[in-house]
Amino acid sequence: MPLWLGIAFADLNFASLQQQLIVRFGPARINLLQDWQAQLEAVKKQPESEKLKRFNDFFNRNIVFDEDLTIWNQTDYWATPLETIGRGRADCEDFSIIKYYSLLQAGVPVSKMRLIYVKARQGSSQRAHMVLAYYASPSAEPLVLDNLDPAIKPASKRPDLVPVFSFNSQGIYAGIAGNAAASTGGTSKLSRWDDLMRRARAEGFK
Numbered sequence: 001m002p003l004w005l006g007i008a009f010a011d012l013n014f015a016s017l018q019q020q021l022i023v024r025f026g027p028a029r030i031n032l033l034q035d036w037q038a039q040l041e042a043v044k045k046q047p048e049s050e051k052l053k054r055f056n057d058f059f060n061r062n063i064v065f066d067e068d069l070t071i072w073n074q075t076d077y078w079a080t081p082l083e084t085i086g087r088g089r090a091d092c093e094d095f096s097i098i099k100y101y102s103l104l105q106a107g108v109p110v111s112k113m114r115l116i117y118v119k120a121r122q123g124s125s126q127r128a129h130m131v132l133a134y135y136a137s138p139s140a141e142p143l144v145l146d147n148l149d150p151a152i153k154p155a156s157k158r159p160d161l162v163p164v165f166s167f168n169s170q171g172i173y174a175g176i177a178g179n180a181a182a183s184t185g186g187t188s189k190l191s192r193w194d195d196l197m198r199r200a201r202a203e204g205f206k
Contacts, residue, residue, distance in 0.1 A: 012040075012105060013204050017082055020203060025086030032062060033085050036102070043106050052134055055102040056145045056152055063098075064089045065147060078196040082203045095147040096132040097196065100168075101205060103134075112136070114166035115193075116176055120148060121160045131161065135178035142176060167193060 014037045021033055039058055043051045066089040068077045079087070079094040081101045090098070096115050103113060112135050120129035133142035133155065142155045149158070155176070166173045171182025172190055187194050 012037075016204055020082060021086050024082075029085055029088055032088065035062070036085065040102065040105055048108055048112075048134075048136075051103055051106045051108060052143065052145060052152055055099050055106070057150070059090075059095055059098055059102075060147055060150045062088075063095065065091065065095075067091055076192070078192050080196065080200045080203055081205065082200075090147075092130045092147060096130045096145070099132045099145055101200065103132075108134070110169050111138075112178075114142070114168050114173065114176065114178075116142075116144075116166040117164040118161040119164065121162070126162070129161070133166065133176065138179035140178060142178065169197065 014033070018030060018033055021027075021030065036058070039054055043054050046054070063084060068074050068091050071077070071087055071089050071091070072079070078097060079090060081098045084090045084094045084098045093115075100113055100115060104110065114133045114135070116131050116133050118129050118131060119126045129148070132145040134145065135142050143152050144155055144158050144161070145152055146158075146161075155161070155163075163176045166176045167187065167190055169187070171186055173180050173182055183189070187197070
C-alpha cells in the first residue's frame, strides 16, 4: 500500500487553491475557502470524533444542496473540493467527497472511511444517495455523515438508508463491512471516482 494512503496528506497549498478559485469562480467565496483552511488548522490535534463533527457541521451549514443539472448543467458530475467551494452548492456526492478529503487532510486514515452508495427512503419513494462512513476500527459499526440528516449516527440508526456498495481511495467494496477486502482491479471500475481523484490531484490534493 502506498504510504500516503495510511497517513495524513501533506499540507495543502492554500495560496495556490485561492488563485485557482479566483480564476475559475471569481473572488466571491474566498472567505469560505479561508474558513475551511481555519477549520483544518483548528482540528489538527483534536480527536477523530471532533474532526468528524467539525467538518460534517461545517459543510452542512455552509454549502447549499442543489442538483448537478442546476450546478453543472450535467445529469451527474462529481465535484472536487475546490469546485464545491467555488460553487457553494453541492449534491450528495459532492458533500461526501469534500468531507472525505477534509478528514484525510485532517489526519484521518483512508482505511477508516468509505463513501457509500445507498438507496435513501424519502416518504414512499427511494432515491440514489451517497454518504460518508467512518469506522473507528475495522470491526466497528460505521458512523454516517450525511447532508440529509445533519446528526452523525451509527448505521443501525439510519433505517432510511439501504447500502449498495462502498469505496475509497484504496478500492471498491461489495458491502460496507469495515474489515472487508476490496475487489480486484482497484478503483478503475468506478470511472467517475477515478476521474474525480485525477482532477483533485491536478488542484493540489494528493
